Amino acid sequence: METTMKPHIPFRSSMSAKFIAIILLILIPLITAIIIDREFLLPKITATTNETVEEVTIELKPTSNLQNLVSRASISLNNYVLAGEPRERQEFTRLSKKIDKAFNTGGKHFGLAAEAISFRAAKLEWEQSKTIGHEILNNSAGPNNQSVINKIRRFDRHVNLSIRNLSRVDAITVKEAAKQGSAIKTVISQISDVADTFLFIGLLIAVIIGTVLSRSILKPLKDLEKATVRLSGGNLAYRINNERDDELGRLAQAFNLMAKQLEKSYKLMKTLSTHDQLTGLYNRREFYRRLNEEIKRYRRYGHPFSLMMIDIDLFKSINDNLGHQVGDNALYFIAQSLKEELRPTDHLCRYGGDEFIAILPETQIAGALAFANRTHRSIASSQIDTNDGRLINLTISIGIANFPDNANSVDEIVSAADQALFIAKAAGRNQVRCYKNAA
Structure with a gap:
């Protein structure tokens, strides 16, 4: 079974497709940046920030509470020694139990070895101070007893060391938090760099798009504008x-x-x-324009010219007896015959009806007469078909005048040639006459 292949249709890059492509080129980098930001960078920043805050909160809270409890326990013991109030004794005992519980549970949250070491050191110092405190509580001697005074000093020293170690734990935690904050800043800086990169890429794409638009859209529009101006200017x-x-x-x-x-x-x-529709020759209007130019040329350069007026003999009889179609054929035949005899520099025109007129530049009266006689003989020896199988002969009458010998203006030269033609027709037609011997 034969398969017919579909003709290949080339892709037409339409303006709509180009604009869609341009929009996509702009949106793709932005969408990519948003996806990267939301799917990778933002979750990382959020997780890092949450972890840091959570760790700092967890680690700072128990140590701060412990410092407060140890300080309160120290105050209660000192108040008891000075005043001997049972309430302070009970408060010290209660706080001691609470501090022990806090030390036993607080060390589980530290992630750094330095934090754990300082926390254990604080716990040991507290245990020693607690032991001394219970010895003081069980001693019946008064506050001025030297043994009690020494124990109070030892108690305070161990309490201060415990608080100092707890403060060291806080300092390590804060330092770690600062380190985590620096890490967050680094991530943010990386995001900023990525954003700057995408911004640069976006600007680069915008420049490329601008260039493409300029070449593919703006330049053709300017070419079209230029062409419109040229066309409206006549080109x-x-x-x-x-x-x-x-x-x-x-x-x-x-x-x-x-x-x-x-x-x-x-x-x-x-x-x-400018032309006669039947014969293709210049019309009367164009004749006068060219005649004026020829007179201007004479007055500028001194070059004479001759004017030859031609009339078909008995043309009305041809129209009346043989019909207008034969008359039109006769006009066309005479026009073509005259054109064949003329030079390329001559101007042949249909003056009106059955009359023709020719401007012969750079031609004196003798040259014009020779041309007229040659043309006259050529046409007289020719025949045309009457469309019914018959052939007829045509003859013409010609009048010649010269500028500036016979005239000094447009009207005068036309009138001179017309008078010469009138004399030729009055002499029996089929004649050539010059204005100088027209009479």
């Missing part, structure tokens, strides 16, 4: 160099097509405004 031949296949490319194609149509229409309108 209808201007085209946009376009190799794109997106919306802007299709817009440029539409512009080029529009410009081509405008150029074509303009050329057609210009041709219609």
Whole structure:
């Protein structure tokens, strides 16, 4: 079984697709940064912070309480020795039990060896001070007894050492907390570095996107603007160099097509405004424009020219007897015959009806007469088809005038050639006459 392959359709990079791609290029780094921040960095910071706070809280609370209890126990014992109040004795006993319990349970939370060592040292000092305290409580001697005084001193010394060791535990804990805080700052600094990196990447992408936009969107728009200005200024031949296949490319194609149509229409309108539609020769309006230019050229450079007015003999009879189609064929035939005889520098025009007029630059009257006679003979020896199988002969009458010999203005030169033509027709038609011997 034969399989037919689908034709390959090239991907059209549309403006919509480009804008979506641009948005994705901007969003992807930001989304990536957010994911990294939320899934990896923030949980790490939160966990580290919580652990540090929890550890510091757990470790500082029992040692602070112990310092307070030991201080209160020392005060109660000293008050009992000085005042002998039973209430202070009971308070010391109660606080001692509480301190023992705190020392037995408090050492389980320390994570550092230095903390545990200082805590055990504080416990040993407390146990010694507690033993001395009970000896003092069981001694019946008064406060002024030297033995009691010595024991009180020993008791206070051990209490101070216990409190000092507990303070050392606090200092170690605070130092560790500071260390943990430094670690947190390091993590935050790393996050900041990562954020700066993504910010730099984002800015770099923005620059790249700006460049891409400038090349792929802004430049074509500027080219289109430039082309529009050129077109509105009259340069209808201007085209946009376009190799794109997106919306802007299709817009440029539409512009080029529009410009081509405008150029074509303009050329057609210009041709219609300057040429005769039937014969393709210059029309009367264009004749007068070129005649004025030729007179200006003479007055600037002194170059003479001749004017030749041509009329088809008995043309009305052709139209009336053979029809307008044959008449049109006769006009076209005469126009083509005259064009074949003229030089490229000459200007042949249809003056109106069955009349033609030719401007012969750089031509004196003798040269114009030679051209007229040659053309006259060529047409007289030719025939045209009447569309019904018959052939007819055509003849023309020609009047010639020269500038500046016979005239000094536009009206005068046309009038001179017209008078010469009138004389040629009055002489029996099929004649050539010059203005100088028209009479």
